[in-house]
Amino acid sequence: MGAAAFALVHLADDSLAELLGLTDEWPLLVVPLHGERIPAEPHTTPGTEWLGGVPNVLSHEQVPYPLIDAVHASSKLVSPAEPLAVADPPQVGSGEISLAADAKSVLSFGDVVRKRRSALDFRGGPQTISFEQLSTLLEAASRPFAADFENDLAGSQASRYIQLYSYVHRVDQLAAGVYRYWAVDGSLELVKPGDQRVMAAALSLGQELAGNACVAFSMIADLERAARVHGNRGYRYAHYEAGAIGQRLYVAAEAMGFQSTGIGAFFDDEVNRYLDIDRSQGQVIYHFACGYAVTDARLEAQDGSHENRETINSAPPIAITSSSSAIGRSFPPVALTSRDRNS
Numbered sequence: 001m002g003a004a005a006f007a008l009v010h011l012a013d014d015s016l017a018e019l020l021g022l023t024d025e026w027p028l029l030v031v032p033l034h035g036e037r038i039p040a041e042p043h044t045t046p047g048t049e050w051l052g053g054v055p056n057v058l059s060h061e062q063v064p065y066p067l068i069d070a071v072h073a074s075s076k077l078v079s080p081a082e083p084l085a086v087a088d089p090p091q092v093g094s095g096e097i098s099l100a101a102d103a104k105s106v107l108s109f110g111d112v113v114r115k116r117r118s119a120l121d122f123r124g125g126p127q128t129i130s131f132e133q134l135s136t137l138l139e140a141a142s143r144p145f146a147a148d149f150e151n152d153l154a155g156s157q158a159s160r161y162i163q164l165y166s167y168v169h170r171v172d173q174l175a176a177g178v179y180r181y182w183a184v185d186g187s188l189e190l191v192k193p194g195d196q197r198v199m200a201a202a203l204s205l206g207q208e209l210a211g212n213a214c215v216a217f218s219m220i221a222d223l224e225r226a227a228r229v230h231g232n233r234g235y236r237y238a239h240y241e242a243g244a245i246g247q248r249l250y251v252a253a254e255a256m257g258f259q260s261t262g263i264g265a266f267f268d269d270e271v272n273r274y275l276d277i278d279r280s281q282g283q284v285i286y287h288f289a290c291g292y293a294v295t296d297a298r299l300e301a302q303d304g305s306h307e308n309r310e311t312i313n314s315a316p317p318i319a320i321t322s323s324s325s326a327i328g329r330s331f332p333p334v335a336l337t338s339r340d341r342n343s
Helices: 013-020 066-074 109-115 131-141 197-203 223-230 233-255 268-274
Strands: 162-168 177-182 187-193 215-221 259-263 283-291 317-320 334-337
Touching (some): 131 162, 131 233
Antiparallel strands (some): 162 177, 177 187, 317 334
């Protein structure tokens, strides 16, 4: 559309909810759009105008989640009168492996976002992504955001709270292992060598897609640093950043010919222990995985043109139980699909 967007999150929650007429929902952020194709005239329609439609009934009764309500209430802003504070710089480090030049894509942005989907699972086997493609994913994740909570749109990492740990399964020219990504100098530090497929799946609540992917990620948030600067509101900013990184990974992967999915279910404390992270260094708040997706039959054309493509149920799983001694607790069996037999 040729429009530019900017995310505003430093706002008075209740005042915005009242302005929008919201009684049972919470506004989280405002995204102004500007550009030649965006009308410049102010909206002058008086009052609230509902355009009709009947919402789907998702349940016949509301299930209360008092802890979620409490987190939201404690991280609200009564007034955004005070300017956003600038955080102290994050921990700086460097790895022994430098990222490669970015991989290229010939797809337009419109083509990419229309195809972007969350993968149900990934194909195992020998298929890989290149080191250039992994480098592109990481570089895209570390670019500046157009958001007020970042403070600095000139490329500084001053207000970033997320560090990526990559579980590399099948990446050309890069040995399997867990790598910490240092965004400032664009390097990877080997944290744990060896095959991580079973462990990545086990840590992700036993979901095999984290092991079937070519690479999976843990997003580690420095919540203490965020809270020192922004108080309880910093908890939100760290999650906003994680969500924005996830969307960058979705789009970058799709542009390069493979797919992604966000993973919100994982064993928090076990992830931190496995990566040897204490609370002063950060806490895991999001998992993610990228690879070659199995076919989602719900999205396939009905003319049979894809009938020979592999589907999620095309092969029985091989049950592999993760070692309880590795992370100090017992996990349910992790099924890596039979497509992994030759990998």
